[in-house]
Amino acid sequence: MNTASATPVGPAPVWDVINGFTSYWALSAALDLGLFDALAEEAGCGAGLDAGQLAAAVGAAGPGPVTVLAETLVALDLLDAVGDRFRLTPVAERYLVSTAPASMAALVRYSPGPPAAWPGLADTVRTGGPEPSVTADLNALYPALVGATGPTQAGVATAVAAELERRGWWPKQPTVVDLGCGSGAWATALLHARPDGTVIAVDRPDVLPLAERAAGDAGLGDRVVPVAGDYLDAVLPVASADVVVLAHVLRAEPADRARRLLTRAIELAGARGVVVVADYWRPDPPPDPPPARRHDVSAREDDGRAEDEDRGALCRAARHELLLSLTMLASTAGLGVTAAELRAWAEAAGAEVVGSFEPVPRQHVRLIRSRTPEALS
Structure with a gap:
């Protein structure tokens, strides 16, 4: 393979993971502020709220910070923006308004489990199990989670x-x-x-x-x-x-x-x-090759490549x-x-x-x- 002419590999998947952390906390902050509920109260008129109105509704200091947060939620398909106004998307209306029958607002906060579990994940992988303090935190969190x-x-x-x-x-x-x-x-x-x-x-x-x-x-x-x-x-x-x-x-x-x-x-x-x-x-893990093909090196290599590709597709799905x-x-x-x-x-x-x-x-x-x-x- 001529690496000089190959298309350079970009860092997008790495940035997606890093930004996933930011995305989670953007959603958490919006829920803490009552941003979706505030927009739901105005949903009847269909016009939405501009940044100043939204800032007043959630008790923010001013429209600037609310604009950054709301525009981020638009980018995440959790809000819509028309002109200078922000509105709920159908997903937000159904799943992020706290009074909606199918609301996931509380689940956003509790589904990741104890916050202390994540910085210690590498040690959990090394030892095979979480620290007792994490388990204790989960036990305390469990009623709210369920x-x-x-x-x-x-x-x-x-x-x-x-x-x-x-x-x-x-x-x-x-x-x-x-x-x-x-x-x-x-x-x-x-x-x-x-x-x-x-x-x-x-x-x-x-x-x-x-x-x-x-x-x-x-x-x-x-x-x-x-x-x-x-x-x-x-x-x-x-x-x-x-x-x-x-x-x-x-x-x-x-x-x-x-x-x-x-x-x-x-x-x-x-x-x-x-x-x-x-x-x-x-x-599911990839299947073992049939006995007749285990001794066929070329067939085994072909099977291995196919299984690797299949497993990659399964993991991504x-x-x-x-x-x-x-x-x-x-x-x-x-x-x-x-x-x-x-x-x-x-x-x-x-x-x-x-x-x-x-x-x-x-x-x-x-x-x-x-x-x-x-x-x-």
């Missing part, structure tokens, strides 16, 4: 209920076990679809009140049975369930615990029930999922989960993945059922 996931997860759970209905796996009076119920979004959404059902809601003692409060606020408190304890060994008031939910819990667990947790869910579902797993999947897996690594004992691991764990427990869908963007769900003839019929 509460912030509620609006997004409610939409996912509602779509899952519709899918179970479509497949004929959603009885009129279902028994649901939600292992890691978090905010209670799944429990309340599923019970809205089946008000005569019962949800056994399992989570840590400091988190469980969130689910109870959500069910109570929805008028469904008498349909939720709270169980405090570890997902793996909490004593449940039922021996089986029609639906077992594992929503964003496997990726935060070490592999052995995640496997055993899935096995428990499959056992609870039995021959007739279904396990619902919602998570962010890391790309799974950017969101990999970043969330890295978030798990930074502050938990989990490394995320691959779809291949899920399939293998399910098969070892006598079950199989029978459905896969994306009910809302970037929210992936797998449905697992027993391989017994009764279940497959």
